[in-house]
Amino acid sequence: MAKDNQVLEEITSKEYEHGWTVNLEADESPKGLSEDIVRFISSKKQEPEWLLEWRLKAFRSWQKMVEPKWANVKYPEINYQDIIYYSAPKQKAGPNKLSEVDPELIKTFEKLGISLTEQKRLTGIAVDAVIDSVSVATTFKEKLGELGVIFCSFSEAVREHPELVKKYLGSVVPMNDNYFAALNSAVFSDGSFCYIPKGVRCPMELSTYFRINAANTGQFERTLIVAEEGSYVSYLEGCTAPMRDENQLHAAVVELYAMKDAQIKYSTVQNWYPGDKNGKGGIYNFVTKRGLCAGDHSKISWTQVETGSAITWKYPSCILKGDYSMGEFYSVAVTNNYQQADTGTKMTHIGKNTRSRIVSKGISAGKSQNSYRGQVHVMKRATNSRNFSQCDSLLMGDKCGAHTFPYIDVENSSSKIEHEATTSKIGEDQIFYCLQRGIDEEAAVALIVNGYAKEVLSQLPMEFAVEAQKLLALTLEGSVG
Amino acid sequence: MLTIKNLKAKVEDKLILNGINLQVNAGEIHAIMGPNGSGKSTLASVLAGREDYEVTEGEVQFLGKNLLELDPDVRACEGIFLAFQYPVEIPGVSTVNFMKTALNKIREYRGQPSLDAVAFLQLMKEKMKLVEIDQSLLSRSLNEGFSGGEKKRNEIFQMAMLEPKLSILDETDSGLDIDALRIVANGVNKLRSKNNATIVVTHYQRLLEHIVPDFVHVLYKGKIVKSGGKELALELEAKGYDWIKNEMELV
Ligand SMILES: Nc1ncnc2c1ncn2[C@@H]1O[C@H](COP(=O)(O)OP(=O)(O)OP(=O)(O)O)[C@@H](O)[C@H]1O
Ligand SMILES: [Mg+2]
Numbered sequence: 001m002a003k004d005n006q007v008l009e010e011i012t013s014k015e016y017e018h019g020w021t022v023n024l025e026a027d028e029s030p031k032g033l034s035e036d037i038v039r040f041i042s043s044k045k046q047e048p049e050w051l052l053e054w055r056l057k058a059f060r061s062w063q064k065m066v067e068p069k070w071a072n073v074k075y076p077e078i079n080y081q082d083i084i085y086y087s088a089p090k091q092k093a094g095p096n097k098l099s100e101v102d103p104e105l106i107k108t109f110e111k112l113g114i115s116l117t118e119q120k121r122l123t124g125i126a127v128d129a130v131i132d133s134v135s136v137a138t139t140f141k142e143k144l145g146e147l148g149v150i151f152c153s154f155s156e157a158v159r160e161h162p163e164l165v166k167k168y169l170g171s172v173v174p175m176n177d178n179y180f181a182a183l184n185s186a187v188f189s190d191g192s193f194c195y196i197p198k199g200v201r202c203p204m205e206l207s208t209y210f211r212i213n214a215a216n217t218g219q220f221e222r223t224l225i226v227a228e229e230g231s232y233v234s235y236l237e238g239c240t241a242p243m244r245d246e247n248q249l250h251a252a253v254v255e256l257y258a259m260k261d262a263q264i265k266y267s268t269v270q271n272w273y274p275g276d277k278n279g280k281g282g283i284y285n286f287v288t289k290r291g292l293c294a295g296d297h298s299k300i301s302w303t304q305v306e307t308g309s310a311i312t313w314k315y316p317s318c319i320l321k322g323d324y325s326m327g328e329f330y331s332v333a334v335t336n337n338y339q340q341a342d343t344g345t346k347m348t349h350i351g352k353n354t355r356s357r358i359v360s361k362g363i364s365a366g367k368s369q370n371s372y373r374g375q376v377h378v379m380k381r382a383t384n385s386r387n388f389s390q391c392d393s394l395l396m397g398d399k400c401g402a403h404t405f406p407y408i409d410v411e412n413s414s415s416k417i418e419h420e421a422t423t424s425k426i427g428e429d430q431i432f433y434c435l436q437r438g439i440d441e442e443a444a445v446a447l448i449v450n451g452y453a454k455e456v457l458s459q460l461p462m463e464f465a466v467e468a469q470k471l472l473a474l475t476l477e478g479s480v481g
Numbered sequence: 482m483l484t485i486k487n488l489k490a491k492v493e494d495k496l497i498l499n500g501i502n503l504q505v506n507a508g509e510i511h512a513i514m515g516p517n518g519s520g521k522s523t524l525a526s527v528l529a530g531r532e533d534y535e536v537t538e539g540e541v542q543f544l545g546k547n548l549l550e551l552d553p554d555v556r557a558c559e560g561i562f563l564a565f566q567y568p569v570e571i572p573g574v575s576t577v578n579f580m581k582t583a584l585n586k587i588r589e590y591r592g593q594p595s596l597d598a599v600a601f602l603q604l605m606k607e608k609m610k611l612v613e614i615d616q617s618l619l620s621r622s623l624n625e626g627f628s629g630g631e632k633k634r635n636e637i638f639q640m641a642m643l644e645p646k647l648s649i650l651d652e653t654d655s656g657l658d659i660d661a662l663r664i665v666a667n668g669v670n671k672l673r674s675k676n677n678a679t680i681v682v683t684h685y686q687r688l689l690e691h692i693v694p695d696f697v698h699v700l701y702k703g704k705i706v707k708s709g710g711k712e713l714a715l716e717l718e719a720k721g722y723d724w725i726k727n728e729m730e731l732v
Contacts, residue, residue, distance in 0.1 A: 432553065436557050438554055439583050447578075450574075451574035451622070
């Protein structure tokens, strides 16, 4: 027992692997937030007037809002005037080709295991890389272009496809949707944009890697994905940040828009710096992700593996507006040491015969707190709708907590909701069984945890699934009841 | 192969093994019988290295090594296998995956290269035949929703896969129907060689008709109070444990 606990502590205290900084010269805004800063960001990015106006409107809404306090997380007051809202790695005005990208940056991404050099890239994955606030390179652009697929940085989309951006920006997550979304709308600096034309099945995974590098910076990226009628896209998002003593704010917005018969699969492996063993430092991750199944028979799937961040506040949601549309949410959220996660989903059934499926697997270790918060709302006209929710919690050790907050609201009688929840511990018995077969404790925990999360991991594209398994093993391992 | 001398072990201050002496040589099969709660599973657990039990006295030598000093996973790698009385469930992990991990860990310990997928599959097919187990069972989550008999059969399959030197079967026969009993016993017999040994914990003479032991020991209140040949099992079956208890009281 005592020894198991010791092993648990040893393993769960593995140092954060991606915790290094790179000396990149940065082009930064002064600290603090005001209309001037919003204007500064917009002008830095040479944005059109309409976008500046949009940002300013968001900023003014934000000023009137209060930070939400309902989540089951505790953190010291965030001083929004002490954050740098814009930091771009310095380089000659926007690289258009990979060959123009700062070699230091390329090295940064190579350390992360992301090769931007196309010849060496992972087969079949187009990558957009965002460092601090700015997108630095998108690979495979030409190949995608032949199919009419647009995959580029948000800034580029504003320049090259303003009509699309204008039409869909804020259409799923309105600029004043919530405190953090409003903040993002005011100061977002970059992100990814992706557009799949009618009937096109995107032939490769599209992927964005986010990294926060500069100190005291917040990262506020925006992702917008539009899938036209009958199209399909699978999109991956990965994140890391260096180790820092201070907490850093990350407030992203992701909007997905699926037309009739379209399908969007959005996968995240979130590995922001979680803070050290004593809870110092780490990323505050306040993210608004929402998908709109606008057309009939459309489908949106969220899959997330959340291992990082000091605080996670995140509820990837689906608005099932089209008849027969479908929303899915598959989540593994791991917390360790002093991490806190309040995550889940919201499924809003508006169309008839809509379906949603929620599979949430929480894993808590150390002194962490892990909460699932989910809402299923079936509106009156959403007749014959179905939801299935499965929320499991796994506890490792006895100093952590797992909480489940399901909210269910059904306004018609022909719909059916099923909710299942379990809480379990990694049993000493399970560990001993593995040990007895020659499997050491670390490998045993990895095996058990990956087994527990299997249903979610199997939703990830292959390359990511392997990475996610390793991450889980690395973040945790070690156990005991 | 295995030498146990005056082994005493306690759990939560309760002495459960009270001076066990036992010698098991390569090629032998030993049966351990005894009333409920006499310490049979405890002995198996102590040999496998379960931490809940504190060894307070005595020593155990296994193939020339001080067994009690080794971690449980190392003991397994050294060749000790325990077929559990109550095999645990591990959701989301198939027997195939579990065995692949285990086998490769053991191979790594022995300095052998990992088996690739093809070689592993081949080995698996061969062992499946030996214990007449269905592949569909092996693809399911380990022991999850398995019937009592399926769990036991799966334990023997694992034993066949890992080819241990010393196998300890803790009531592997309980819960088996007549056919399954024969199949499991056949498996054990086929795996038997002059280089390995087996300790069979059982309550029933029935199993010992199929797996014929060289020695039978009776464990009572944490001690081996009687040892003999296979006829001892018959005697126990006929008379129950009372005569042994009485004998003990007299002593
Ligand atoms: N973890 C434990 N805590 C307390 N008592 C224990 C523990 N493990 C075993 N015991 C006790 O030790 C004694 C021996 O148990 P053990 O399981 O070894 O018996 P057994 O001979 O295998 O019995 P059975 O034939 O019923 O399987 C029992 O009285 C049991 O209650
Ligand atoms: Mg027993």
